[in-house]
Amino acid sequence: MRGLYVITDGSIGNELLDKVEQALRGGAAIVQYRDKSADTARREQEALALQALCRQHNALFIINDDVQLAKAVQADGVHVGKDDAALATARDYLGKSAIIGVSCYNRLELALQAAQQGADYIAFGSFFPSPTKPHAPRATLELLREARSQLEIPICAIGGITLENAPDLLANGADMLAVITDIFNNPDITRQATLYQALTRKQAKHYPA
Numbered sequence: 636m637r638g639l640y641v642i643t644d645g646s647i648g649n650e651l652l653d654k655v656e657q658a659l660r661g662g663a664a665i666v667q668y669r670d671k672s673a674d675t676a677r678r679e680q681e682a683l684a685l686q687a688l689c690r691q692h693n694a695l696f697i698i699n700d701d702v703q704l705a706k707a708v709q710a711d712g713v714h715v716g717k718d719d720a721a722l723a724t725a726r727d728y729l730g731k732s733a734i735i736g737v738s739c740y741n742r743l744e745l746a747l748q749a750a751q752q753g754a755d756y757i758a759f760g761s762f763f764p765s766p767t768k769p770h771a772p773r774a775t776l777e778l779l780r781e782a783r784s785q786l787e788i789p790i791c792a793i794g795g796i797t798l799e800n801a802p803d804l805l806a807n808g809a810d811m812l813a814v815i816t817d818i819f820n821n822p823d824i825t826r827q828a829t830l831y832q833a834l835t836r837k838q839a840k841h842y843p844a
């Protein structure tokens with residue numbers, strides 16, 4: 636796994652599908668449906684529509700937090716953090732072939748443990764001030780380098796990523812760049828996604844596509 640990993644946000648509103656499609660046209664490799672609302676019916680409907688869109692564009696589709704929803708819509712996988720299902724629980728529920736990503740914040744030991752327990756990728760961040768999650772713990776490029784030297788699974792970087800700071804993340808070992816604001820707040824989402832994809836193709840060479 637590598638490339639641009641776009642994450643949806645509740646604030647995108649009713650242009651959700653349209654905006655995600657624009658990102659996919661620009662070459663986003665992975666889409667995460669991240670919706671913190673309690674509206675189960677709408678969440679399922681949106682997730683199903685996004686799943687179909689990702690299939691059309693050969694992109695992976697990941698559900699944030701919710702293993703039940705991931706199974707219900709046959710998503711490619713789920714992303715879990717400290718307040719979500721444990722990795723082992725998610726694996727039991729979704730099976731061997733599901734992609735399970737685990738948030739490790741700024742903690743190498745969590746990443747080593749997740750890798751040992753069968754995570755498909757891990758995520759560190761926030762690397763930079765994030766408009767979406769201003770109070771997220773701050774991760775460093777040094778942590779990324781150290782993790783790169785110890786981990787074989789793909790590493791995702793998240794938090795306040797922009798086209799200006801993305802090259803440092805890639806140069807220090809990130810395989811995937813998870814982005815909300817700098818993609819979905821851009822007036823030309825497709826072009827912005829294309830620019831990210833070009834950067835990741837140039838620099839993330841740790842794994843085959």
Ligand SMILES: Cc1ncc(COP(=O)(O)OP(=O)(O)O)c(N)n1
Nearest residue numbers: 699714715716717738758791793813
């Ligand atoms: C790719 C990716 N990385 C990190 C997160 C954050 O997960 P978590 O810590 O569970 O926080 P929420 O996103 O659930 O608020 C993520 N979602 N995706």
Ligand SMILES: Cc1ncsc1CCOP(=O)(O)O
Nearest residue numbers: 761765767794795814815816
């Ligand atoms: C979910 C999450 N976890 C750490 S930072 C973040 C939000 C990233 O969004 P943005 O790209 O807007 O900083």
Ligand SMILES: [Mg+2]
Nearest residue numbers: 700715716719
């Ligand atoms: Mg979570």
